Amino acid sequence: MANLTITVDEETVKRARIRALEEGTSVNALLRGYLEEYSGVRRERREAGRKLLELSKNSKAGSGGKGLPKREELYDRPIMRNRPEGPL
Template identity: 45%
Template structure:
């Protein structure tokens, strides 16, 4: 394995360390995975699904943006 040195704002690193602790991972492991995805494909499936999820959360479905217009039973009818 090779070592990589980066320069980052101290506050950004502090916040990243806190987030990593909350997610039970290390900043180093996260950066290594991110760099690997960047090197391999540029865009990961996880990133695509995360963006789709964000778009879905932000969407206003139904009449006048009041919510969904279907029920669970509607989805499972044959």
């Protein structure tokens, strides 16, 4: 991450810190969020998330509504029953 230095009068910074504290955040986090929004970073992240969700919905992979197999089911398969004993 890069550091950024800005010049703001003391009263503005004081009031901003108080308000940020009341909102459970920091002036640094507020400015970072503003710059991300202003530069389009947040929009790009939202778009990437939307595309990922769309890909997952259109994917042919899945359990077909059956859910994940239980541990016992995984180990009770022919490939597991016929394997040699001992460490791999």
